[in-house]
Amino acid sequence: MSLQQEIEFTLNGVPTRVRVPVDMSALDMIRSVVGLTGTKYGCGEGECGACTILLDGVSVNACLLFAVDCDGRSVTTIEGLADDPIGQKLEKAFVEAGAVQCGFCTPGMVMQSRALLAKNPNPTREEIQRGIEGNLCRCTGYVKIVDAVAAAARAKE
Amino acid sequence: MPEVIEKDTLIGKRITKLDAPEKAGGKTRYIHDLNVPGQLYGKILRSSRVHALIKKIDTSKARALPGVHAVITAADVPYQRPIGVAKDHLPLKTDRVRSLRDEIAAVAAETPEIAEAALKLIEVEYEDLPVLTDPREALKPGAPLIHPEPHGADGKPEHLKPGMPVAYAGKPDNIAMTFDYGQGDVAQGERESDVVLEHTxxxxxxxxxxxxxxxxxxxxxxxxxxxxxxxxxxPFLHKREFAEILDMDPARIRIIQPPIGGGFGSKLDIYPFEPITVFLAKATRRPVKLVFTREEEFLASPTRQPVILTLRSGCRKDGTLTFRTVETLHDNGAYTSWGATTPFVMMQTISSLYRVSHCKYHTKAVYTNNPYAGSFRGYGNLQATFAVESHMDMLAEAIGMDPLEFRLKNAQDPGEVTPQGMHFKSCGFKDCLTTAARASDYSAKRRRYQAEQARPGRFKRGIGMASMLHVGGGAKIYPSDGCGTILKMDDFGAVTLLTGASEIGQGSETVLAQLVCEELGVPLSAVRVINNDTEITPWDVGVHASRTTFIAGNSAIGAARKARAKILAAAAGVAQMAPEELDLRAGHIVEARTGKMVMSLPKLLRQLHFNDKAELVMTSFYYEPPSKHQDKQFKGDVSAAYAWATQVVEVEVDTDTGIVRLLKVTGAHDVGRVLNRLGIEGQIEGGIVMGQGYALTEELMVENGVVKNPAFRDYKLVTAPEIPEMEVHFIETMDGEGPQGAKGVGEAPAICIAAATANAICNATGVRIFELPFTPEKVYRALHAARKEAA
Known part of the structure; x- marks a missing residue:
C-alpha cells in the first residue's frame, strides 16, 4: 500500500477532511473518496478536459493534480456551481443552446467556461473558442457550446 | 386557462433536450459513475505480441496476490463460444494471439490497483509467428494464415459436430468475407464511354x-x-447473443443501459471485455465492473474500416454516366466485426447515388494481424463517397463540364427505382445540389479559384462539393427492423412512453416525446421516456443506421394515436359530441372547430378510471417499416426512406506548409422534415466536425500491427478553434412514410466532408490527392511532387 496522508480543503464551500494515498490524483479523490461523480475521467493525461475543476478559482485538469496538492485550498467541482450564479447561467445556457448531446464532456466544458467568464466576462466567439480549446467534444461540433457560453455572458444577473 | 385553446405544435421548433439539465449539472450517472455493493474490479491482460502461439500461461503469482478473487484464462472457461459478426473470435484466446489487443487472461480484484498489479504477475510464454499486416499480402500464396485451425468451445474438432458447442471452423486462406454486386453490363458501359478513368x-x-x-x-x-x-x-440483439455465448436462457438476461457517453456505431457488436466480465462475475459470484483506460480504448476498440478502393468509371461527352467498376480490399484485422460488412452501404452509393446503368462491385475482406474494424457512423459511406465524388469532379473536368451541371444531369429524381431495387419515394437531391451551390456561391468561386491557381502566392483558396445518399427510414439488415412502444397515462394526464429505442446523446427521447405531444395535446413536461431496460421496454433492433427518429418515432405515434382514439371516444360520450368533432390541446379536450374548452384531460382520465367501467389509458404499438430484406444479390428496397445531402467546402491551402484550413461548410440536407430544429442542427454540426477530423486530422497510426498513437496527444481530434463556419439548409420533402414527414439524419452529415475537401484542395491547387487524411505532410508532398513534375 502506498503512503497515505490526511488533507483538509474546501470542497464546493464545505470544509472537507480526507485521507488519501500520496500518489492519488485529485480526480480519483473527488470521484471515489468524496463520491462526487460529475467530474469525469476522459483520458487521465490532461488532453480532454472532461475532469476540469477550479482550484482557488483557476481551471485545472483534476487528473493531472495530486489529491494532496488540494490541501489547504479551495476546490470547486461541477456540483459546486449549483450555488454559483454565473455557473447557473452557464448550465441554463448549455441546455437552451443545445450544447449538450451525450453530455460526457459537458461538466468539464461548463467548468472551463466558468473559468473563462471569470477572467473575461464578455468574450468574443473567437475568445470562447480559444478558451475551451483544451476541452474535447465528440458530439456537437462545438458550435452550440460556443453559442451557450456567449449567451451566458450576455445574460443579465 | 382561456375558454378557447388554439392549436399549437412543437414540430420544427427549437426544443431543449429532456436530459440536458441533469447532464449540464453533472448529475447524470454514466457506467463509470455506478457502483454495486460487493462489486469487484476487472482488468484484462492483453497480448504483447502481434502474432504468436501461446505456449504457457502461469497465473499462480497473480492468484496469490492479496485482494485477488479470480484470475481466468481460456482454460478456466472451456464453455466460451466465439463472438462477433462471423463468430471467429473467442473472448479469451486459447492457443494463439492474432493481434496486439488480444485478450489472454483477466483478473477480478478488490480494487482496480490490485487488479492492475495482478496482471503484471501473469507470465506468458509465446512463440512468435510470421506477422501479416499488409492486406495486399494476405492474398498471396504462402502468406501467414490468421485462422488456420478451428477454435471455439475448447477448440477440439469433435465440438464442431451438430449439437455440440459452436466453434469457428478456421479458414484455409485469409479471406474473411467477399461481396459481389452487379447491374447491367459494365463492358457495354465502357464501350459507350467517351472518357474512362481509373484510380485507387x-x-x-x-x-x-x-x-x-x-x-x-x-x-x-x-x-x-x-x-x-x-x-x-x-440491447435486445445482445440479450440473445449473450445467451448463445453463455449457453443461457435469454429470458434470464437483463440489460440496463445507463446514459451512454457517445456511441457513433462503436457499440453495435459484442467485444471480448463484455463476456470476460461476465466470466469473472460467474467465477467470483460477485458483481464485477470493468472500465477501460483511454489507452485501452484506443488499443482495443474497433476502428472505422480501412479500405483500398479501385474505382473505374466512365461517361459520355454529353455528361451521361455510363458505368462504374469497384474493387475494394478491406483490411478486416484479426477478427470479423461489422467493418467487414460495410459493402452493404458502399455498393448503394456506387450504384444509386447517381443513375448509372452498368455497375460492378467486388469486395474482399481479408484477415491480417491488425486491429479489427467495426461499425462507425456512415458505415462505409465515407469511404465510398470519397472515391465516387472525387471521380465525379474528375469526369466533369475531363469532358469540360461544370461539376454541378454534371451532377445535376445524373442525379436521382423522386419516384426512381434503382437497378439495386431502392425506391426513392421522396428525393430532394437536386434541391440539395442547387441550394448548397447557390448558398455557397459555388460555381463563381470555383471558376475564380481555378483561375487563381497559377498566380503567385502562398495561400490558395478552393471550393469543392460532394453529395451523399444514405438510408433514412431504417435499414432492414435483419428480417425485422421494428420498434415497440408502450404508452400509459396516469390520473393526472402525464404520459409514460416505454420505447425500445436507445438514447446515445442524439436526442431521440426528446423527439419521441414531441411526437407524442403532437398526438395527445399535452405539454412536453407531461411526458417521461423510459428507454434503457430490456426487462421493461419492448423490443427494438437497436440504435444504428440513422433509424431511431423514423422507426421509434412511427412506433411512438402509433401508440399515441391509439391512446388519442380511446380518449376522444370517451370524451365524446361525456360531451355528447362525435369523437371527430373533438381535439386534444394543452392538456384539455376541446371542440376541434372552435378550440372551445370542453373539459380537462386529467379530469376525463380520472372519470374513466374511477367509475364502473374502471378503464386506464394504456396502449402499445409495434412499427415495422415497409422495407425489404435484401436478396442474395443485394437487391431490394432496404429502407422505407432515403436521405440526401450536398455539402460544399471552402478551404485555404498553405502551399508552403501543406496545412489545409476548412473555412466554411455549406450543407443542404433532405431530412424529410425538421422535427427539433435545435437537435437536428446539433447532429449536423457534430457530423460535419467528425467528417473534418476524418478528412484532415485523425489517423490511428498502425505500424506492423502496433497502434503508435493511443492517446489524444497524438491522435488529433478537432478542437473548438479549428471548426469551420457552418451554414446548414434543410430541404423538407415531407416523406409520406416518415413520422410527421421526417427522415433519419444521424449519419448523413459526416459522409461528404472528406470528398468535398479533396475536391476543394484540387480546386485550390490543381493537385488531386487520393489518400486520407490530408495531413500537412501529405499535402506538402503532393504539391511538391506536382511542382517537380511541372518543372
Whole structure:
C-alpha cells in the first residue's frame, strides 16, 4: 500500500477532511473518496478536459493534480456551481443552446467556461473558442457550446 | 386557462433536450459513475505480441496476490463460444494471439490497483509467428494464415459436430468475407464511354473516441439470472447473443443501459471485455465492473474500416454516366466485426447515388494481424463517397463540364427505382445540389479559384462539393427492423412512453416525446421516456443506421394515436359530441372547430378510471417499416426512406506548409422534415466536425500491427478553434412514410466532408490527392511532387 496522508480543503464551500494515498490524483479523490461523480475521467493525461475543476478559482485538469496538492485550498467541482450564479447561467445556457448531446464532456466544458467568464466576462466567439480549446467534444461540433457560453455572458444577473 | 385553446405544435421548433439539465449539472450517472455493493474490479491482460502461439500461461503469482478473487484464462472457461459478426473470435484466446489487443487472461480484484498489479504477475510464454499486416499480402500464396485451425468451445474438432458447442471452423486462406454486386453490363458501359478513368483510393484507420470510455458491470443473482449494466446500442440483439455465448436462457438476461457517453456505431457488436466480465462475475459470484483506460480504448476498440478502393468509371461527352467498376480490399484485422460488412452501404452509393446503368462491385475482406474494424457512423459511406465524388469532379473536368451541371444531369429524381431495387419515394437531391451551390456561391468561386491557381502566392483558396445518399427510414439488415412502444397515462394526464429505442446523446427521447405531444395535446413536461431496460421496454433492433427518429418515432405515434382514439371516444360520450368533432390541446379536450374548452384531460382520465367501467389509458404499438430484406444479390428496397445531402467546402491551402484550413461548410440536407430544429442542427454540426477530423486530422497510426498513437496527444481530434463556419439548409420533402414527414439524419452529415475537401484542395491547387487524411505532410508532398513534375 502506498503512503497515505490526511488533507483538509474546501470542497464546493464545505470544509472537507480526507485521507488519501500520496500518489492519488485529485480526480480519483473527488470521484471515489468524496463520491462526487460529475467530474469525469476522459483520458487521465490532461488532453480532454472532461475532469476540469477550479482550484482557488483557476481551471485545472483534476487528473493531472495530486489529491494532496488540494490541501489547504479551495476546490470547486461541477456540483459546486449549483450555488454559483454565473455557473447557473452557464448550465441554463448549455441546455437552451443545445450544447449538450451525450453530455460526457459537458461538466468539464461548463467548468472551463466558468473559468473563462471569470477572467473575461464578455468574450468574443473567437475568445470562447480559444478558451475551451483544451476541452474535447465528440458530439456537437462545438458550435452550440460556443453559442451557450456567449449567451451566458450576455445574460443579465 | 382561456375558454378557447388554439392549436399549437412543437414540430420544427427549437426544443431543449429532456436530459440536458441533469447532464449540464453533472448529475447524470454514466457506467463509470455506478457502483454495486460487493462489486469487484476487472482488468484484462492483453497480448504483447502481434502474432504468436501461446505456449504457457502461469497465473499462480497473480492468484496469490492479496485482494485477488479470480484470475481466468481460456482454460478456466472451456464453455466460451466465439463472438462477433462471423463468430471467429473467442473472448479469451486459447492457443494463439492474432493481434496486439488480444485478450489472454483477466483478473477480478478488490480494487482496480490490485487488479492492475495482478496482471503484471501473469507470465506468458509465446512463440512468435510470421506477422501479416499488409492486406495486399494476405492474398498471396504462402502468406501467414490468421485462422488456420478451428477454435471455439475448447477448440477440439469433435465440438464442431451438430449439437455440440459452436466453434469457428478456421479458414484455409485469409479471406474473411467477399461481396459481389452487379447491374447491367459494365463492358457495354465502357464501350459507350467517351472518357474512362481509373484510380485507387486509400482510406485510413480512425476510431470513435467516445468521450466516455467502454465499460460494463455484470452480476448474477442467486437464481442465476444475469444483469448487465451495459453501454450497448443494441440491447435486445445482445440479450440473445449473450445467451448463445453463455449457453443461457435469454429470458434470464437483463440489460440496463445507463446514459451512454457517445456511441457513433462503436457499440453495435459484442467485444471480448463484455463476456470476460461476465466470466469473472460467474467465477467470483460477485458483481464485477470493468472500465477501460483511454489507452485501452484506443488499443482495443474497433476502428472505422480501412479500405483500398479501385474505382473505374466512365461517361459520355454529353455528361451521361455510363458505368462504374469497384474493387475494394478491406483490411478486416484479426477478427470479423461489422467493418467487414460495410459493402452493404458502399455498393448503394456506387450504384444509386447517381443513375448509372452498368455497375460492378467486388469486395474482399481479408484477415491480417491488425486491429479489427467495426461499425462507425456512415458505415462505409465515407469511404465510398470519397472515391465516387472525387471521380465525379474528375469526369466533369475531363469532358469540360461544370461539376454541378454534371451532377445535376445524373442525379436521382423522386419516384426512381434503382437497378439495386431502392425506391426513392421522396428525393430532394437536386434541391440539395442547387441550394448548397447557390448558398455557397459555388460555381463563381470555383471558376475564380481555378483561375487563381497559377498566380503567385502562398495561400490558395478552393471550393469543392460532394453529395451523399444514405438510408433514412431504417435499414432492414435483419428480417425485422421494428420498434415497440408502450404508452400509459396516469390520473393526472402525464404520459409514460416505454420505447425500445436507445438514447446515445442524439436526442431521440426528446423527439419521441414531441411526437407524442403532437398526438395527445399535452405539454412536453407531461411526458417521461423510459428507454434503457430490456426487462421493461419492448423490443427494438437497436440504435444504428440513422433509424431511431423514423422507426421509434412511427412506433411512438402509433401508440399515441391509439391512446388519442380511446380518449376522444370517451370524451365524446361525456360531451355528447362525435369523437371527430373533438381535439386534444394543452392538456384539455376541446371542440376541434372552435378550440372551445370542453373539459380537462386529467379530469376525463380520472372519470374513466374511477367509475364502473374502471378503464386506464394504456396502449402499445409495434412499427415495422415497409422495407425489404435484401436478396442474395443485394437487391431490394432496404429502407422505407432515403436521405440526401450536398455539402460544399471552402478551404485555404498553405502551399508552403501543406496545412489545409476548412473555412466554411455549406450543407443542404433532405431530412424529410425538421422535427427539433435545435437537435437536428446539433447532429449536423457534430457530423460535419467528425467528417473534418476524418478528412484532415485523425489517423490511428498502425505500424506492423502496433497502434503508435493511443492517446489524444497524438491522435488529433478537432478542437473548438479549428471548426469551420457552418451554414446548414434543410430541404423538407415531407416523406409520406416518415413520422410527421421526417427522415433519419444521424449519419448523413459526416459522409461528404472528406470528398468535398479533396475536391476543394484540387480546386485550390490543381493537385488531386487520393489518400486520407490530408495531413500537412501529405499535402506538402503532393504539391511538391506536382511542382517537380511541372518543372
Amino acid at each position: 483510393f486509400r482510406l485510413h484507420y480512425v476510431t470513435h473516441c467516445c468521450m466516455g470510455v467502454s465499460g460494463i458491470i455484470a452480476e448474477f443473482d442467486p437464481s442465476g439470472n444475469l444483469l448487465m449494466y451495459s453501454n450497448t446500442q443494441v
